[in-house]
Amino acid sequence: MPFQNIKGRENILKKILITLLVLTLTGAVAFTLYFRLRPAETSENPIIENVDEDIEIKDDSVVEENTSENYCLTCGQETAPENANLRPLAVIIENHPAARPQSGLEDACIVYEVVAEGGITRFLAIYTHKNCNNIGPVRSVRKYFAEIAKGYDAMLAHCGGSPTGYLAIKELHLADLDEFANSGAYRRVSSRKMPHNLYTSTKRLRERAEKKNFASNVSYESFKFKNDAPLEKRPEETYAIIDFSTPKFKVKYEYNRENNSYSRFMGGMQHKDSNSGKQLEAKNILVLITSIRVVDKIGRVDISTLGSGPAYAFLDGTVITGRWTRESLSNTIKFYDQSEKEIALNRGQTWIEIISPDKKVDFPEFQG
Ligand SMILES: [Zn+2]
Numbered sequence: 001m002p003f004q005n006i007k008g009r010e011n012i013l014k015k016i017l018i019t020l021l022v023l024t025l026t027g028a029v030a031f032t033l034y035f036r037l038r039p040a041e042t043s044e045n046p047i048i049e050n051v052d053e054d055i056e057i058k059d060d061s062v063v064e065e066n067t068s069e070n071y072c073l074t075c076g077q078e079t080a081p082e083n084a085n086l087r088p089l090a091v092i093i094e095n096h097p098a099a100r101p102q103s104g105l106e107d108a109c110i111v112y113e114v115v116a117e118g119g120i121t122r123f124l125a126i127y128t129h130k131n132c133n134n135i136g137p138v139r140s141v142r143k144y145f146a147e148i149a150k151g152y153d154a155m156l157a158h159c160g161g162s163p164t165g166y167l168a169i170k171e172l173h174l175a176d177l178d179e180f181a182n183s184g185a186y187r188r189v190s191s192r193k194m195p196h197n198l199y200t201s202t203k204r205l206r207e208r209a210e211k212k213n214f215a216s217n218v219s220y221e222s223f224k225f226k227n228d229a230p231l232e233k234r235p236e237e238t239y240a241i242i243d244f245s246t247p248k249f250k251v252k253y254e255y256n257r258e259n260n261s262y263s264r265f266m267g268g269m270q271h272k273d274s275n276s277g278k279q280l281e282a283k284n285i286l287v288l289i290t291s292i293r294v295v296d297k298i299g300r301v302d303i304s305t306l307g308s309g310p311a312y313a314f315l316d317g318t319v320i321t322g323r324w325t326r327e328s329l330s331n332t333i334k335f336y337d338q339s340e341k342e343i344a345l346n347r348g349q350t351w352i353e354i355i356s357p358d359k360k361v362d363f364p365e366f367q368g
Contacts, residue, residue: 078347090157091200141158309323
């Protein structure tokens with residue numbers, strides 16, 4: 001039937017033409033609407049801003065879990081896989097003015113700073129991924145230091161201790177590297193007077209630990225880590241001051257915008273590391289407020305790091321007001337913001353400052 005075929009072809013051609021016409025008209029309307037409704041690209045209203053916003057969101061919100069074997073479990077810094085989850089070494093370092101400048105604080109992943117006796121502060125420095133060949137002066141342990149070390153399942157390096165400190169080591173089954181029983185891992189230097197002259201190294205401590213058959217790798221809860229805030233989001237300058245006791249123990253951190261870190265001052269002077277001569281720099285400062293009470297005639301204190309309490313987190317030039325929490329001595333201390341979200345820290349060294357509620361933390365108003 002040739003006639004019907006011609007008629008059929010005409011119908012198909014008509015349909016195609018109508019479809020093309022509808023598509024062309026729709027396209028033209030959409031094109032016109034787009035250019036009519038689109039905001040003008042002026043200097044006040046640069047459309048390119050949208051692109052910047054996308055990039056900023058990407059840079060600032062990346063929170064990475066510690067799943068990668070290339071990042072130190074304790075501080076989030078990039079390292080060789082064999083160093084990432086080494087068993088942490090927790091070393092007690094003193095802060096008596098005669099002990100300054102200390103050696104090796106710059107190589108710690110985390111440093112805890114708390115008051116010991118008579119307003120004198122003392123440090124618990126945790127070494128995981130970095131080696132340090134000169135750490136000290138090493139001093140004696142207190143109960144609360146042993147309890148903090150337990151959260152990391154760390155090996156504890158110290159020189160003697162208070163009775164409750166020793167009891168805590170025993171009861172918590174800590175891997176103990178006391179100088180009294182492991183003197184080969186330590187040395188006394190002649191350039192300083194006793195008791196401010198005892199030093200050690202990560203190599204000596206780890207060798208000693210191996211002889212004692214301590215596990216060389218352990219697991220523990222760590223912080224969440226993120227990338228640094230982009231430069232344009234960082235403030236020009238800011239600071240944080242922590243008043244532990246007397247002016248000699250007053251700590252100040254000054255913010256460096258370029259490095260996104262905080263330079264540490266102690267007793268009104270730059271706090272330098274004796275090994276490098278460089279001023280100590282922290283990426284994050286966490287302030288933990290808890291009960292600290294005197295428990296004996298010597299003035300020794302008991303510090304509670306269990307439960308929960310107020311906290312401040314200083315990072316990226318800003319301060320987050322929140323709370324700290326710790327469920328048991330086998331857990332590490334965690335920090336949360338006011339919406340109960342765990343605070344993600346910048347990769348690098350963190351200082352954790354433990355103070356009682358009557359002590360002052362100062363920082364500029366605009367930060368909060
Ligand atoms: Zn580390």
